[in-house]
Amino acid sequence: MSKIRLLTIACFALVITCSNGFAQQIPPESLDKLQDTFSLLRDNLWEQNDNFWHRGEYKRCIAMCRLITQIDPHEVEAYDDAAWLMQNDFKDDEAEIFLLEGLKNNRDRYDLYFDLGYFCYMHERFDEAVNYLEEASYFDPPAFAKHLLAHAYELAGRYDDAFSIWIEAEALDPSDQVPSNQITRMMNGGPASNLPHDAARWRKERKASEMNSH
Numbered sequence: 539m540s541k542i543r544l545l546t547i548a549c550f551a552l553v554i555t556c557s558n559g560f561a562q563q564i565p566p567e568s569l570d571k572l573q574d575t576f577s578l579l580r581d582n583l584w585e586q587n588d589n590f591w592h593r594g595e596y597k598r599c600i601a602m603c604r605l606i607t608q609i610d611p612h613e614v615e616a617y618d619d620a621a622w623l624m625q626n627d628f629k630d631d632e633a634e635i636f637l638l639e640g641l642k643n644n645r646d647r648y649d650l651y652f653d654l655g656y657f658c659y660m661h662e663r664f665d666e667a668v669n670y671l672e673e674a675s676y677f678d679p680p681a682f683a684k685h686l687l688a689h690a691y692e693l694a695g696r697y698d699d700a701f702s703i704w705i706e707a708e709a710l711d712p713s714d715q716v717p718s719n720q721i722t723r724m725m726n727g728g729p730a731s732n733l734p735h736d737a738a739r740w741r742k743e744r745k746a747s748e749m750n751s752h
Contacts, residue, residue, distance in 0.1 A: 580609045596623045611643035618653055633657065648677035659686060660734045664694040681707060685716060689732045
């Protein structure tokens with residue numbers, strides 16, 4: 539039996555063991571050992587995922603990420619990686635569902651709020667993007683998350699909010715030229731930047747090209 543099949547069977551066996559209240563019946567010392575087993579299995583799955591990635595077997599990477607999140611629903615990287623691969627395969631609906639599952643399991647971190655905000659932004663659903671990115675901003679995220687919120691505000695027609703974000707960002711890091719440039723552009727009435735339309739057009743053209751090649 540292949541290593542990956544053994545890992546899959548072990549994964550589901552452990553998930554079933556720790557579901558339906560079974561974990562409450564396990565002695566604490568045994569539960570600690572079980573957690574160690576979970577961690578080892580998760581690491582092995584990441585190793586398999588890397589092997590699939592380097593071989594270009596992206597559907598298998600998605601399967602590995604799904605298994606990883608079953609073992610540890612707080613592995614936000616697995617949600618992010620799988621959703622990106624799903625979108626690259628034009629399975630945007632599946633990607634959004636998976637990201638929503640990740641958010642449900644990780645509401646105390648900025649990552650999935652940002653991922654969903656970025657997803658909505660790239661699909662030109664700017665009001666929804668604002669909602670997720672505002673939530674992400676409560677966790678003191680990296681600067682790029684606040685920058686994307688400013689862009690989303692502007693494209694949603696909330697120009698004052700966008701301008702306020704850029705002013706705040708400039709004050710937090712005067713060495714960063716991005717806020718300064720955006721403030722100057724807005725004050726001069728320049729058109730919005732960082733538009734997702736080009737990416738959407740490229741995806742559409744690529745999808746059409748791949749369909750014609752089959």
